[in-house]
Amino acid sequence: xxxxxxxxxxxxxxxxxxxxxxxxxxxxxxxxxxxxxxxxxxxxxxxxxxxxxxxxxxxxxxxxxxxxxxxxxxxxxxxxxxxxxxxxxxxxxxxxxxxxxxxxxxxxxxxxx
Amino acid sequence: xxxxxxxxxxxxxxxxxxxxxxxxxxxxxxxxxxxxxxxxxxxxxxxxxxxxxxxxxxxxxxxxxxxxxxxxxxxxxxxxxxxxxxxxxxxxxxxxxxxxxxxxxxxxxxxxxxxx
Numbered sequence: 629x630x631x632x633x634x635x636x637x638x639x640x641x642x643x644x645x646x647x648x649x650x651x652x653x654x655x656x657x658x659x660x661x662x663x664x665x666x667x668x669x670x671x672x673x674x675x676x677x678x679x680x681x682x683x684x685x686x687x688x689x690x691x692x693x694x695x696x697x698x699x700x701x702x703x704x705x706x707x708x709x710x711x712x713x714x715x716x717x718x719x720x721x722x723x724x725x726x727x728x729x730x731x732x733x734x735x736x737x738x739x740x741x
Numbered sequence: 742x743x744x745x746x747x748x749x750x751x752x753x754x755x756x757x758x759x760x761x762x763x764x765x766x767x768x769x770x771x772x773x774x775x776x777x778x779x780x781x782x783x784x785x786x787x788x789x790x791x792x793x794x795x796x797x798x799x800x801x802x803x804x805x806x807x808x809x810x811x812x813x814x815x816x817x818x819x820x821x822x823x824x825x826x827x828x829x830x831x832x833x834x835x836x837x838x839x840x841x842x843x844x845x846x847x848x849x850x851x852x853x854x855x856x857x
Contacts, residue, residue: 659842661844668849669849670847670848670849670850671832671845671847673844673845676839676842676844678842683839683840683842684839684842684844716784718784718786720786722843724842724843725842725843726772726774726836726838726842726843727774727791727793727836727843728843729776729788729791730776730788730845731788732778732785732786732787732788733785734783734784734785735784735785737784
């Protein structure tokens with residue numbers, strides 16, 4: 629595998645379910661990111677991890693819980709979501725310094741019923 | 742606060758025509774970076790170009806070219822002789838320092854449709 633991978637690619641869940649999104653980067657990067665892309669809205673940064681430490685939590689509801697066990701893996705744990713949380717969730721990685729290019733995964737299309 | 746404006750929500754052109762996508766940015770930083778990404782229907786954001794604030798030279802890569810003008814805070818993207826495969830949503834982004842790291846501020850994107 630190369631680049632940034634995300635699983636699953638599609639997820640449908642009820643509001644009472646608990647699920648997790650997984651992201652893995654094979655680029656040797658130090659920073660990983662979660663973004664949310666909703667229809668007709670700009671990409672919203674949710675979380676930033678640098679060397680496995682969270683450096684940004686962009687006022688995200690607690691029903692989204694990130695986890696970064698090492699610099700190659702990033703998870704987004706989901707519980708008691710709302711229908712408005714339906715979106716494309718994108719993971720990215722970079723070396724983490726100003727100006728370093730962020731490389732994105734293919735995203736997980738989440739639908740909350 | 743930083744801001745990126747892509748005023749063109751949707752553009753449609755006939756194949757082989759040239760098309761320019763506009764990007765205007767706002768920042769108080771003297772050192773910053775600008776990016777363009779392409780998002781095809783598959784969803785993945787594909788990196789196209791990075792430009793730093795000290796380098797105003799225009800860049801050409803095949804059918805793609807970029808015009809960076811600090812005087813007007815613009816970083817426009819031109820596709821020459823467009824092809825159907827160019828159909829996608831294109832995003833302009835501006836980097837911002839976040840402690841020792843960075844974050845990107847994205848524009849709302851321009852949906853480009855190339856008509857065969």
